[in-house]
Structure formats: C-alpha cells, structure tokens
Amino acid sequence: MTNDEKRKLYRAWADDIGGGTPLPEACRDMTCGATTRKGTPCKMTALYASGRCKLHGGMSTGAKTPEGKARQLEGFRRWLERKRQATSQGAGSH
Known part of the structure; x- marks a missing residue:
C-alpha cells in the first residue's frame, strides 16, 4: 500500500473517529512525513x-x-509604537 493510500485511509478513519471503527492496521506504522528543517521526513x-x-x-x-487581520495589524502598530518610544527614551539616557 502506497503512502498516499495510507493517508487517504487514515483521513477516512479520522473523519469518522466517533464511529467506533478501530484504526486500520495499515495505518499503524504511518509517520507524519512532513519535511523538517533539516530536509528529512518527520518520523513521529x-x-x-x-x-x-x-x-x-x-x-x-x-x-x-478581514476584521481579524485589521485587529492584528492595529495591535502590531501599537506594539511597534511602544517599542520605538522605549528605544528613543533609552537612547537619550546615555
């Protein structure tokens, strides 16, 4: 069974997780497979x-x-302004 087939089987099992179906035997040795920073597949x-x-x-x-993105941007701008004020106050005390 290919890795893609295992992933499809696992996904079908995960979507019906409350159904009481046991994990398919073919999926027991399945790993994450995501590319790590080192470039190798994750083995978890x-x-x-x-x-x-x-x-x-x-x-x-x-x-x-869009509302969430605007709220996030506003928070970033407030943080950046506080950081600039702290830097300018700290620079004058030397």
Whole structure:
C-alpha cells in the first residue's frame, strides 16, 4: 500500500473517529512525513486527524477574516509604537 493510500485511509478513519471503527492496521506504522528543517521526513507516529504530528499540523497560524487581520495589524502598530518610544527614551539616557 502506497503512502498516499495510507493517508487517504487514515483521513477516512479520522473523519469518522466517533464511529467506533478501530484504526486500520495499515495505518499503524504511518509517520507524519512532513519535511523538517533539516530536509528529512518527520518520523513521529503520534498524529492528529490531519495526518501530521503536533509539530507540523497544529492550529491556525493567524487571522483569516478581514476584521481579524485589521485587529492584528492595529495591535502590531501599537506594539511597534511602544517599542520605538522605549528605544528613543533609552537612547537619550546615555
């Protein structure tokens, strides 16, 4: 069974996780497979429903809606302004 076939089988099992179906035997040795910083495939076997491990298939990485993106940008601008003020105050005390 190819790795792609294993991933499809695992995904079908994960989508029906409440159905009481046991993990298919073919999927027991499945690894994350994501490319690491070193360039090698990840070997972790503790996988999320996405078929990736906790390091490579985690939660969302940022805002998706225009409102969320605007809120994020406003927070960044406030942080940047505070950082600039702290730098300018620190530079004058030397």
